[in-house]
Amino acid sequence: MIMKLFRSTFSGSKNASPESAILIDGNHKADANRGGNRVALAMIAFILVFATMGGRLIEYGLRSPETVSSIPPSNRLLASRPDLHDRNGEVLATDIRTVSLFAQPHKIIDPDEVVEQLALVLPDLDIKKTYRKLSSKSRFQWLQRQLTPGQQNAILARGIPGIGFRPEKRRFYPGGPTASHVVGHVNIDNVGIAGMEKFVDGQGLGDLALAGLTVDEALEPVQLSLDLRVQHVLRDELSAAMERYKAIATAGVVLDVHTGEVIALSSLPDYNPNDPVDALKKDRLNRMTAGAYEMGSTFKAFTTAMALDSGHVTMNSRFDARKPIRIGGFTISDFHGKKRVLSVPEIFIYSSNIGTAKMADVVGIEGHRDFLKRLGLLDRMKTELPEVARPSEPAKWKKINSVTISFGHGVATTPLQTAVAAAALMNGGKLISPTFLPRSREEADKVMRHVMTEKTSQSMRTLMRMNVEKGSGRNAEVEGYWVGGKTGTAEKVVNGRYSSKVRFNAFLSAFPIDDPQYVVLVIVDEPKPEEGKKYATAGTNAAPTVQAVIRRSAALLGVRPKFGKNGEALLQSY
Incomplete structure (x- = not known):
């Protein structure tokens, strides 16, 4: 019966009644409305998804670089140790940014291949020790501490799964050995173990580090009595x-x-x-x-x-x-x-x-x-x-x-x-x-x-x-x-x-x-x-x-010379 009404309506039959035409037209509009609702819902869903993605991108963009970069810029890096300066403000010791290489052995598919790839970038890598670490059942292993940016980029370019980098700080001494016995040095974990570096840790910095506490601003430099000149x-x-x-x-x-x-x-x-x-x-x-x-x-x-x-x-x-x-x-x-x-x-x-x-x-x-x-x-x-x-x-x-x-x-x-x-x-x-x-x-x-x-x-x-x-x-x-x-x-x-x-x-x-x-x-x-x-x-x-x-x-220390038997300066004419 419905099929007949459908054919009569679209064939322009003069015998079709007005009631039957209204019925067919109502069904058609109902189907169209349902289709429009589905499209609207789909559009709303797409808008929400893209809005969420955009919001997250904006959030990441507004975050400080430390949370989204493997090596944050030096001007945003929080100092774990105060700089050491001489009496004139010359830098004797400071922190520089670096990264350390780690592995997640449970994600490593072929330890041999990973070792081979890393050895091409890190020639001093201990092959046997690294292979044992990568073959272990642990979920985290340090492979090498304090890499250079060039080494990090070379490893990243190889795209090795299960390998990652952790931002760290390394102590740098611009003068090298010039004042080594006074300034001292730190260990691989940036903890002072000799000289004034150890003294600074003994003033409370070491206790903070052991407690896992950090500071949210750079520490004031520690000035020494040394004159670097x-x-x-x-x-x-x-x-x-x-x-x-x-x-x-x-x-x-x-x-x-x-x-x-x-x-x-x-x-x-x-x-x-x-x-x-x-x-x-x-x-x-x-x-x-x-x-x-x-x-x-x-x-x-x-x-x-x-x-x-x-x-x-x-x-x-x-x-x-x-x-x-x-x-x-x-x-x-x-x-x-x-x-x-x-x-x-x-x-x-x-x-x-x-x-x-x-x-x-x-x-x-x-x-x-x-x-x-x-x-x-x-x-x-x-x-x-x-x-x-x-x-x-x-x-x-x-x-x-x-x-x-x-x-x-x-x-x-x-x-x-x-x-x-x-x-x-x-x-x-x-x-x-x-x-x-x-x-x-x-x-x-x-x-x-x-x-x-x-x-x-x-x-x-x-x-x-x-x-x-x-x-x-x-x-x-x-x-x-x-x-x-x-x-x-x-x-x-x-x-x-x-x-x-x-x-x-x-x-x-x-x-x-x-x-x-x-x-x-x-x-x-x-x-x-x-x-x-x-x-x-x-x-x-x-x-x-x-x-x-x-x-x-003597002149650097500001001591003025004296000449003559009684210490007076001698004046000569030429």
Whole structure:
């Protein structure tokens, strides 16, 4: 019946009734409406899908790059460690962005092929170890840490399934080995394990890292007391001395006598903190703080100061140095003996063992030990560097100990401690603990201790200057800068006995000696005599090295030269 109505309607039959035409037309409109609804629903669905996709793209676009990039830009990278700067703002250590390569072994189809692909990019890859990791049933394995951007791009281009990259930070030291023993270094996880890097972690940064806490802003840089310019000069001259005198090691320090700030400190051989593979080698020891040595005749400066400060000896006192001292089966004699009665200045200038021992005898054994302890030479030094050795001394002091210690044998201390004690001789008798952080004179006055009188300090300045003018320190003279100093040539112990052929040399100096600002100490370990010379004493190697350091760094430190007999500048007309 419906078919008939359908045919009659579309055939234009005159017999079709109006009711039947309305019925057919209504069914047709209903079908059309249902089709339109489906189209509308489909369009709405497509609009929603694309709107969602667009929204997500906008969301990703607005997110910070760290969440959508394997290596975020350096200006958006949150610092996990603060930068280290020198006193002038020069960067000593900073974080740089890098990535590390990892694998998800459960997604690896062919470990052999993956290893082969990675080895083409990473030639130092441990093939066997990597294959074991990729063949394991674990879901995560580190393959190689801290890749370069070029290595990452080369691996990405190979499209290896199951391989990924994790953004990390790497510590970078722009100066390389220039200040390695002070700055220190970090391990693969960016944790400080030596030097000031370790100190910074000890101030709370390490605890935060262990707790898994992070910061949402860059940390303020940590400023050190070092002057990178002077540091370079010191290391450069130590390197030249090590080569020139064929020594096994050299080291030195430049110290502010009024604040205790370490302006420069170097010990050679050193290492590159960017690749600290050599850091633990025995000869890479920081000899200035982590090594304890018998400092030889530089100790005569302390013995002389002790004698003068005791009140029992004056600059006019005289001691008989005609004959060697025999005590406890040992004979104490002078290297270049004058074999006559010597005044205190002569004992110091000629570096008389006999005269120095007799000055110590005037003070006595207990007074001798008490004075060295007052100067901090017998206790472990307190400073920011974690690598600090403990001095050694006789378990029980006897007269023979006091005699030999008076000229630098029998007590071993760190060279930096020696420089700190010498600063007290120069600055009016104030012992100021050393620091690798900036410190003002006002701050230094709060931590200093008076260890001798101003008069004693003035006398020691005079003696130190006389030794450079007339004594063993002549090779340290720098015109215009009034250098004062004391040599020290100590015999080293070989097979339980002191050897006259193996020496530990030092030159302890201060400048300008009329108003001391800085102490400079240089040590040269086991130097060899230069061609044509019989001896390798401190005056022939350590003193010239100090001279070179002062000559090159004095102007950088702001010390103005003085010329003329009384220190006035000489004016000449041409």
